[in-house]
Amino acid sequence: MKLNRREVNAGLLVSALFGAGLPLRGQADQAKAETAPGASRRNYFFQNPTFEMIFLTSLGRAYHSGGDVGKILYLTRQVEDGNYESAFVAFRQAGDEARALAEESAAAGHRESARQAYLWAQNFYDSATYFIDQSRDPSRLLPTWELLYDCWLKSLPFFETPIEPVKIPYEGTELQGFYMRGNSTEKKRKLLILVNGSDGSMLDMWLWGGAGAVARGYDCLAFDGPGQGYALWKQKLYFRPDWEKVITPVVDYVLTRKDVDPKRIALQGISQGGYWVPRALAFEKRIAAGIADPGVVDVSTSWTNSIPKPLQELLQAGRKQDFDSNLAKGTSAADRGYLNFRVRPFGFTSFYDTYHAVQAYNLRDVADKITCPMLVTAPANEAYWPGQSQELYDLLKGPKKLVPFSEESGADLHCEVKGTGLRDLRVFNWLDETLR
Amino acid sequence: MPILSNNPMWEAFGLRALPYALYGGADIGECVSTIDRIGDGSADDWYREWTATADRLAAAARTSEERGHAVSAREAYFRATTYYHVSYFPLYGFPVDPRLTQAFEAEVSCFRRAASLSKPAIEPVEIPFEGTSLPGYFLLADESGRPKPTMVHVNGYDSNIQEMYFAHGPAAVRRGYNCLLFDGPGQGRNLIRDGLALRPDWETVVKSVIDFTLTRPEIDPKRIVLAGWSFGGFLAPRAAAFEKRIAALIADPGQWDQRDGLRTLPVSPDVLNDLDHADPNLFAPMEQALRSPKADPMMRWRLIQRLLWVHGKSNLYDLAREITRFEISSVAQKISCPTLLTAAEGDPIGKGARKLYDALVCPKALIEFTLAEGSGGHCESLSRGLYHQRVFDWLDEILEFSHPEQ
Numbered sequence: 001m002k003l004n005r006r007e008v009n010a011g012l013l014v015s016a017l018f019g020a021g022l023p024l025r026g027q028a029d030q031a032k033a034e035t036a037p038g039a040s041r042r043n044y045f046f047q048n049p050t051f052e053m054i055f056l057t058s059l060g061r062a063y064h065s066g067g068d069v070g071k072i073l074y075l076t077r078q079v080e081d082g083n084y085e086s087a088f089v090a091f092r093q094a095g096d097e098a099r100a101l102a103e104e105s106a107a108a109g110h111r112e113s114a115r116q117a118y119l120w121a122q123n124f125y126d127s128a129t130y131f132i133d134q135s136r137d138p139s140r141l142l143p144t145w146e147l148l149y150d151c152w153l154k155s156l157p158f159f160e161t162p163i164e165p166v167k168i169p170y171e172g173t174e175l176q177g178f179y180m181r182g183n184s185t186e187k188k189r190k191l192l193i194l195v196n197g198s199d200g201s202m203l204d205m206w207l208w209g210g211a212g213a214v215a216r217g218y219d220c221l222a223f224d225g226p227g228q229g230y231a232l233w234k235q236k237l238y239f240r241p242d243w244e245k246v247i248t249p250v251v252d253y254v255l256t257r258k259d260v261d262p263k264r265i266a267l268q269g270i271s272q273g274g275y276w277v278p279r280a281l282a283f284e285k286r287i288a289a290g291i292a293d294p295g296v297v298d299v300s301t302s303w304t305n306s307i308p309k310p311l312q313e314l315l316q317a318g319r320k321q322d323f324d325s326n327l328a329k330g331t332s333a334a335d336r337g338y339l340n341f342r343v344r345p346f347g348f349t350s351f352y353d354t355y356h357a358v359q360a361y362n363l364r365d366v367a368d369k370i371t372c373p374m375l376v377t378a379p380a381n382e383a384y385w386p387g388q389s390q391e392l393y394d395l396l397k398g399p400k401k402l403v404p405f406s407e408e409s410g411a412d413l414h415c416e417v418k419g420t421g422l423r424d425l426r427v428f429n430w431l432d433e434t435l436r
Numbered sequence: 437m438p439i440l441s442n443n444p445m446w447e448a449f450g451l452r453a454l455p456y457a458l459y460g461g462a463d464i465g466e467c468v469s470t471i472d473r474i475g476d477g478s479a480d481d482w483y484r485e486w487t488a489t490a491d492r493l494a495a496a497a498r499t500s501e502e503r504g505h506a507v508s509a510r511e512a513y514f515r516a517t518t519y520y521h522v523s524y525f526p527l528y529g530f531p532v533d534p535r536l537t538q539a540f541e542a543e544v545s546c547f548r549r550a551a552s553l554s555k556p557a558i559e560p561v562e563i564p565f566e567g568t569s570l571p572g573y574f575l576l577a578d579e580s581g582r583p584k585p586t587m588v589h590v591n592g593y594d595s596n597i598q599e600m601y602f603a604h605g606p607a608a609v610r611r612g613y614n615c616l617l618f619d620g621p622g623q624g625r626n627l628i629r630d631g632l633a634l635r636p637d638w639e640t641v642v643k644s645v646i647d648f649t650l651t652r653p654e655i656d657p658k659r660i661v662l663a664g665w666s667f668g669g670f671l672a673p674r675a676a677a678f679e680k681r682i683a684a685l686i687a688d689p690g691q692w693d694q695r696d697g698l699r700t701l702p703v704s705p706d707v708l709n710d711l712d713h714a715d716p717n718l719f720a721p722m723e724q725a726l727r728s729p730k731a732d733p734m735m736r737w738r739l740i741q742r743l744l745w746v747h748g749k750s751n752l753y754d755l756a757r758e759i760t761r762f763e764i765s766s767v768a769q770k771i772s773c774p775t776l777l778t779a780a781e782g783d784p785i786g787k788g789a790r791k792l793y794d795a796l797v798c799p800k801a802l803i804e805f806t807l808a809e810g811s812g813g814h815c816e817s818l819s820r821g822l823y824h825q826r827v828f829d830w831l832d833e834i835l836e837f838s839h840p841e842q
Contacts, residue, residue, distance in 0.1 A: 044439075044468060059464045062457040069455040070819030071810030073439055097809070101822070105829055109838050112610045113825040120821070160610075216507045408473075409492075410465025418465035421515060425496060425508040432505055 048082040049383075050130065053417070058127045060418040064211040066119045066203060068098070084134040091131065092144060095124035099151055111158045118155035122148055122203040129199075133338035141341070145233055152202045161214075168223055168253045170246070173237075176230045177223035177253070178202060180210050184217030188261040190435055191254060193247070193287075194222040195280075197271025197415075198239070198345060201229065208270050208293075208415065212424035216432070218266075221254060225276075227345035238347030241360040243276035244283035251286050264288055264435045268427075270415050274376075274385070275299050275361055278392060282369035289434045291427055293415060295376040295392030296385045299361030307355075320352040327351050367395035373434045374398065375427060379405040380412035401430055440471045445526065445733050446482065453522045455818045460511055461518045461602030466493070470519070479526035486523035487539055490516045494546055506553045513550035517543050517598050528594070529741035532628060540596075540628050547598045556609075558601070563618055565644040571625050572618035572645075573597050575605050576654055585659035585837050586614040588645060588682075590638070590675070592666025593746055596624030603665065603815075607824035611832075612839030614655060618645055620671075622746045633748030634667075636761040642675035646682070659683050659835050663827075665815050666785075670694065670762060673775070673792065677767035683774075684834050686827060688815055690777030690789030690802070694762035701756075711757045719752035726752075768795040774834045776827060780805040782812040801830060 046052045055076055061067035071094055079087045102117035125148035132141045156163040161181045167174040182189055194209045205222035213220045224230040225246045227239035240246070247267065254260045268291040269277030275296035281287060304312055307327075314323040328336060328351075343354045374396055378389035393402040403426050405411040411419025440450040450471045456462040470489045474481050497512035520543035524536040551558035556576040562569035577584045587608045589600055597617040608615040619626050620641040622634025635641070642662065649655045662679070663686035664672025670691040676682060698708055702722070707714045726736050739752070749755040775798050779789035793802045803826050805811035811819035832838060 042472065056464070059457075062455070063460070063463050065458055065821065067458070068810055068819055068821055069458060070812075070816070070822070073818060074807065074810040074812075076439070077437060101825060105825060108829060108833070110611075110825070110829045110832055111839065112607075113829055116821055117825060212507075216505075408469060410463065410467070410469035412465070416465075418468070419463055421460070421463040421511055422466070422496075425500060425505075425512055429500055429503065429505045429508050433503070 045076045046079075046081045051079065051081060051087060053413070054087075054127050054130050056413065057417040058123055060420060061119075061123045061203070061207050063420040064207050065116055066207045067123050068120045071098075071120070071124075084131045085136050088128050088131040088135040088140070091124045091128035092140075095121050095128060095144075095147065095151075098124055099147070102151070102154070106154070106158070115155055115158035118151045118158070119203060119206075121151045122155070122201060125151065126201045126203060133341045134335075138338075138341070142233060145229075148201055148203075149230065166221075166253070168250055170249045173235060175223050175225060175246075175250070177221055177250075178205070179257075180206075180214050180220040180222070181259075182214045182217045182219045184219075186217070186261075187259070189259055190218045190264040190266070191260045192218045192220050192266045192268055192431070193250060193254070194220060195225065195243075195247075195267065195269035195273035195277050196222070196228050197269075197273050198227070200271060204270070207420065208423075209268055212420075212428055216428050218431075219259065221250070223250060227347070232345050236347075239345045241279065241357075241362075243280040246276075247280035247284045247287075251284060255286070262286070266291065266431055266435060268293065271384075272296065272299060274389075274392075275363065278363055278367060278370055278374065278396075279361075281372055281374070282363075282366040285371070287372055289431060290370070290372055290374045291377075291431070292374065292389075292392060293377040293423070293427070294379060294382055294385065295389035297363045297367070297388045297391045297395065298385075300355075300358040301388075302384050303355055303358050315352065315355050320350065320356075323352040323355070324350055363392065363395065367392065368397045370396055371398045374400045375403060375430045375434075376400065377403050377405065377416065377423070377427070379414065379416050380407045382414055384414055399434075403427070403430070440468065441474070441476075443476050445737065446471060446474060446476075448734065449482070449522055449525045451818065452525070453518050455820060456518055456599075456602040458821050459602045459606045460514050461599075462515055466515065466519070482526050483523050483535060483539070486519050487542075490519035490523060490539075490542065490546075493519060494542070497546070497549065501549070501553070510550045510553035513546045513553070514602075517547040517550065518602065520546065521596070521599055525594075526737065528737065528745060530745040537628060540625075543598050544625075547601065558605075561616075561648070563645055563648045565620075565641065568630070570618050570620060570641070570645070571597060572616060573601060573605075574652070575601075575609055575615040575617070577609050577612050577614045581654060583656035584612060584614045584654060585661065585683075585831075585835050586616060586649060586655045587661050587663055588616045588642075588649065589618070590642070590662065590664035590668035590672040591617075591619055591623045592664070592668040592671075593622075593634075594742055595666065598624075600665075603817075603820055604663070607820070607828065611824075611828050612837070612841065613661075613828075613831075616645070616649060616655075622748075627746060631748070634746050636674070636758075636763070638671040639675040639678035642672075642679050646679055650681075657681070659837065661686065661831060661835075664688065667691075669778075669785075670764065673771060674762075674764055674767065676773065676775070677764075677770040680772065684831060685771065685773050685775040686778075686831075687775070687789070687792070688778045688823070688827075689780060689783060689786030690792040691764070691785060692788030692791040693760075693765050695760045696788060698756055698759060708756075708760075711753075711760055714753075716753050719756065723752045764792065765795065768792060769797050771796055772798050774799040775801070776830055777802045778805060778816070778823070778827075779803075780812050780814065780816050781807045783814040785814055803827075803830075 043052045045055045075090045078090045098121035105113035164179040166177040168177045192213045194205045210220045226237035231237040266289040270293045274292040281290045346354045348354045376393045411422040416423040438447045441447045453462045454467045473485045493512045493516035497509045501509035520539045524539040527533040527536040556579045559574045561572045600617045621632040626632040661684045662682045665688045669687040676685045777789045779786035811822045816823040
């Protein structure tokens with residue numbers, strides 16, 4: 001079988017913002033915006049869909065004060081469309097600048113100024129991470145993630161109610177968690193547990209759940225599960241499909257806390273968390289409500305649908321060596337580095353093993369076991385798992401609600417990245433009524 | 437390179453809304469999708485689409501409120517406030533377009549619903565002034581009842597107390613400062629409903645406002661800060677030259693005599709220096725050009741629709757004479773409290789900041805904001821967060837205040 005590089009690149013769509021699918025460089029060169037992540041009626045800043053999506057997300061984080069609009073708009077003019085090095089450098093420098101502002105304010109005791117600048121720094125560093133693998137020097141990824149994480153840790157004492165770092169016992173080790181106390185005077189409070197996607201940061205846990213929850217009187221618990229953030233980089237724990245094995249220890253932990261109302265625990269997943277949350281709920285019954293934003297029934301489609309048919313056939317035939325060598329031949333060194341990054345949270349060195357493993361991330365055989373009420377978001381222009389929100393909704397047998405977000409509402413795109421306000425309204429109104 | 441729209445007016449007005457996302461006054465997707473629907477459309481299209489977005493948010497807010505979702509309701513009312521506010525920008529001018537009044541009333545009504553759902557509550561106040569009253573909002577830093585440092589904000593040409601909330605309010609409250617927003621003559625309701633024009637002796641306005649603050653036990657009378665934004669950056673220093681009960685002054689940006697702004701006009705300096713005796717038809721050709729359909733719409737909006745209305749004048753000659761009355765040079769040395777001036781790269785209005793700075797004899801600071809920081813442009817409007825960081829960090833130190841108080 002012969003595959004040229006262009007054929008491989010043209011279809012490869014292997015990662016995601018939060019979840020599953022930034023395009024490889026070659027893909028961006030194709031004028032096929034209609035199938036690309038972030039594709040909607042028009043592009044606002046960049047033709048390259050990765051660039052467009054990262055910038056829109058960065059701007060969207062301004063809601064809840066997580067983004068400095070003026071600086072992001074300035075960067076849209078500094079960054080060359082499709083030039084990953086220029087995007088990385090711009091975001092990384094903006095992160096350094098914001099961190100310096102934060103440190104200056106923190107040193108003089110100006111808490112809110114410090115908090116906000118630390119949030120902006122995280123926004124910039126996080127955005128930078130999406131460009132590193134196709135930049136000049138991919139080895140800058142870990143140091144950039146370390147800065148991102150450090151800014152998160154340093155921001156914790158400056159929240160109105162400081163965020164509490166917690167340790168969650170898990171399979172002989174501990175997961176790093178962060179407990180956010182809600183604005184409620186109740187002694188035992190509602191709790192929302194937040195599940196991140198394939199590559200999100202703690203900043204996003206605050207912005208896509210935490211801030212909205214705390215304002216509404218929910219406590220919130222965010223954590224890095226296997227393959228995510230700290231667990232990936234510092235503990236060498238990798239993704240697993242059976243997420244109930246993660247959530248059960250998390251629920252065990254929260255039930256040790258006197259401030260948690262055990263009858264009002266909810267679980268939210270964003271991006272790839274839209275698979276993990278329903279998966280866990282099929283087995284973990286101590287949770288009163290679940291949210292999948294968006295619904296993901298089969299994680300693998302974002303991997304396999306985007307490789308050429310001959311490669312798909314090799315995968316199905318179980319021809320590991322042929323699959324790996326053809327994929328390697330069909331990609332540039334930079335693209336392989338990038339694939340390695342996407343593959344890393346799964347813990348395999350072989351592409352085949354990863355493509356094979358991701359087949360297990362599938363809800364079709366377990367979705368009917370979910371009994372708690374579920375909300376599934378269905379944003380228009382969902383590019384990573386299109387159609388799967390409806391599919392998940394249809395599979396559910398318990399109380400359920402499908403919440404569409406139209407293009408007109410401005411809250412379209414994966415995880416409603418530029419429409420957090422409306423997202424919060426719809427998600428929390430439902431949760432309020434479900435846990436009442 | 438435009439960001440939101442190839443139409444310069446929609447770009448300018450759209451950027452008025454977008455950055456308020458930082459403080460819950462807008463959301464990115466709602467702004468860009470609304471502007472997309474307008475395209476290169478007319479003022480009618482602009483008004484229709486923004487009010488449509490605002491109506492949708494207001495309806496979502498009402499439903500949320502009825503079902504007891506106070507936070508969702510508050511946030512949606514806040515965003516609807518901004519969208520109604522932005523909707524009527526192109527309709528500015530006298531006589532007042534009834535659609536402008538309608539959107540303004542919807543704006544106020546949404547803001548008041550949001551205010552009532554805020555904690556601590558945002559209190560609508562009426563400040564007695566010359567036999568009438570000025571509308572304001574009083575934002576409490578907390579519910580302790582203890583006296584707190586307090587920001588008193590002076591508005592400029594085309595804003596109002598609703599918009600000022602997003603530009604000033606949350607930043608102050610989160611840092612432990614109370615915040616009093618008010619509209620004076622020529623601003624907000626006083627202009628739209630009552631037809632009151634702007635006035636050069638702004639110290640008379642501020643005197644009444646400071647009198648009002650002293651009736652409130654939550655306000656620490658020794659830590660009152662007078663802060664002006666946009667044209668308020670001229671008005672606040674003017675007032676501070678006479679009003680001695682304030683502890684600090686901020687002018688964003690600092691400005692000099694408004695006569696300076698007229699020097700770009702195609703008129704000789706001698707004539708400008710003695711406008712009262714000049715030919716009243718001096719600006720007639722310019723005015724005719726501005727009123728013609730071929731005029732640059734943004735120029736027409738600034739000079740004809742906005743300035744004539746706000747200053748209560750019917751022609752450019754009278755307007756120019758009025759503007760020369762706005763003078764700071766003769767009183768700048770009377771300002772005695774610590775004063776912070778801003779000047780942002782890319783904002784011609786801030787070019788007078790250095791002149792004012794040099795004339796001041798009080799403790800003083802000048803902070804310059806840059807395009808590369810993202811904080812260039814008038815009032816650092818795209819990056820209010822950075823503005824707030826610098827200004828409040830300075831104020832904390834001037835007032836020896838830290839939040840939470842030990």
